Amino acid sequence: EEERRVLDDIEHQFHLDEDVLIRITKQFLDDMHLGLGEYNHPLAMIPTFVTGVPNGTETGTYLALDLGGTNLRVCEVTLLGNHEFTIKQQKYKVSEALKTGEASVLFDYLADSVDAFLTEQSSVGSPISPSRDILNPFDSISTPTVPLGLTFSFPVEQTALNSGTILTWTKGFAAKNAVGHDAVRLLQDAFDRKHLHVRCVALVNDTVGTLLSRAYNAGSCLLGSIFGTGTNGAYVDKVENVSKLGDNLVRKEGGLMIINTEWGAFNNTRTVLPTTPFDNKVDRESINPRYQAFEKFISGMYLGEITRNILLALIDAAPKPLLFNGRASTVLNTHYGLDTAVMSEVEDAWESNREAEIKTNGQPDWQNSHFTDVEALGPQDLARLERIRGIVVQRLLLDPEDVSLRDAATVRWAASLVANRAARLSGTAVAAVLVQTGHAKLGGGTLEPEKNIIIGVDGSLIQHYPNFQTRLRMSLRALVGEPVEKRVEIDLAKDGSGAGAALCALQAVKQG
Numbered sequence: 001e002e003e004r005r006v007l008d009d010i011e012h013q014f015h016l017d018e019d020v021l022i023r024i025t026k027q028f029l030d031d032m033h034l035g036l037g038e039y040n041h042p043l044a045m046i047p048t049f050v051t052g053v054p055n056g057t058e059t060g061t062y063l064a065l066d067l068g069g070t071n072l073r074v075c076e077v078t079l080l081g082n083h084e085f086t087i088k089q090q091k092y093k094v095s096e097a098l099k100t101g102e103a104s105v106l107f108d109y110l111a112d113s114v115d116a117f118l119t120e121q122s123s124v125g126s127p128i129s130p131s132r133d134i135l136n137p138f139d140s141i142s143t144p145t146v147p148l149g150l151t152f153s154f155p156v157e158q159t160a161l162n163s164g165t166i167l168t169w170t171k172g173f174a175a176k177n178a179v180g181h182d183a184v185r186l187l188q189d190a191f192d193r194k195h196l197h198v199r200c201v202a203l204v205n206d207t208v209g210t211l212l213s214r215a216y217n218a219g220s221c222l223l224g225s226i227f228g229t230g231t232n233g234a235y236v237d238k239v240e241n242v243s244k245l246g247d248n249l250v251r252k253e254g255g256l257m258i259i260n261t262e263w264g265a266f267n268n269t270r271t272v273l274p275t276t277p278f279d280n281k282v283d284r285e286s287i288n289p290r291y292q293a294f295e296k297f298i299s300g301m302y303l304g305e306i307t308r309n310i311l312l313a314l315i316d317a318a319p320k321p322l323l324f325n326g327r328a329s330t331v332l333n334t335h336y337g338l339d340t341a342v343m344s345e346v347e348d349a350w351e352s353n354r355e356a357e358i359k360t361n362g363q364p365d366w367q368n369s370h371f372t373d374v375e376a377l378g379p380q381d382l383a384r385l386e387r388i389r390g391i392v393v394q395r396l397l398l399d400p401e402d403v404s405l406r407d408a409a410t411v412r413w414a415a416s417l418v419a420n421r422a423a424r425l426s427g428t429a430v431a432a433v434l435v436q437t438g439h440a441k442l443g444g445g446t447l448e449p450e451k452n453i454i455i456g457v458d459g460s461l462i463q464h465y466p467n468f469q470t471r472l473r474m475s476l477r478a479l480v481g482e483p484v485e486k487r488v489e490i491d492l493a494k495d496g497s498g499a500g501a502a503l504c505a506l507q508a509v510k511q512g
């Protein structure tokens, strides 16, 4: 049947078998080495100058500012010293105009938000004493300065804990006169313009924050990674492996350093990922064509858009439309109109109460993402499809007349193809870090770690997308073997960007 052939063809394009996963992971490791060896490599492998990981006994109160997600956040974090912290926070909107206007206006807005937070929210008020047992090195004559960690979730070439040059914007930001400038300087200048007694002492990537926060809770952590609007990871490597640091003092001292991989840029130039026409369309129509190639296969900002492109292709299929009677909707016709959260809802409806069936039928459906023939379905699956049909009509604003049960099955199938590929590719990034740090061998093998490997994660995708972690683990298992995969503990890092920035500010104050 012609229709089935079209679907099978698309399915095939999204499929990643084990050989391909291994090839991708090998390339990942290669690119990691290149990035550790030299600057200006597509896989940036940024040294963060964070040379320690907290163990949960640290104490103090710190400010954190978080830019790079959907919202801007200001936080006050109190580390309790028993693996726990309390956090007080306020979110502020970042308008499109701020994202794409002058950088100084954006950073003024950041400073204003901190000012507002200190006035309205901060319990310690200003001044905050950073920690009773640590001398504040930024004492001014009258008002002590409040130390702040800036979580800045964009690629930055860091030169010290408290300075780093912005390399490029991602995730819809494009403020002018920022790239090439020091993010800490831009923020500090804004604080100074407003005479705020706040000193930005640490620049932190959100992945580093995620790692630090998870380490504070768990006592240690190897990798912090984000699967939200974008995707990225930071891990702990030996400083001696970071050969591009040359004779830098930090390198001479040896030990460990957190490396921000900026893995979202994997595949930018040295391409290895099997790419579909739907991906090409997403890339071409994005504000950063040919950049953040890996991220465009994986993160929340893009999964809905890839799925939208598949659905449009099926609506427009010739000689006969294969979806929704050939009718689209405003949502489907809008760039980025299909939110990844809708895919979540659809897959959730399909997976609900499936445990009993998995027990009797064996393989759960999310493992293969095959198209489901409606005619072959039992009453429970038909009920699930009926719910998906409702979600599709409601979320995509379609005429109910145009949405059949078969269409509902098609949407479910498309979502699972796109999400399964994203999760399996995410597994290659995790596997590359495990191999790079000596915790695993590619292709499995003899390594049997004694201790659990702690990974901290954050982001709506990994938190809310049904089976994202399970699918990632399937890929990881194929890459490094089951014994290692079972030792990997993947847990949410609580308030990664807030607590992580505070933990980084603490380290900065300690280092003086």
Ligand code: ADP
Binding pocket: 068, 069, 070, 071, 227, 228, 229, 230, 299, 300, 301, 302, 339, 340, 341, 344, 458, 459, 460, 461, 464, 465
């Ligand atoms: P950020 O990464 O910007 O800090 P999030 O982690 O909340 O913020 O990620 C936001 C992204 O996650 C958006 O692209 C959104 O489409 C997607 N998203 C939001 N809710 C869900 C959900 N329930 N399931 C899957 N993706 C979601």
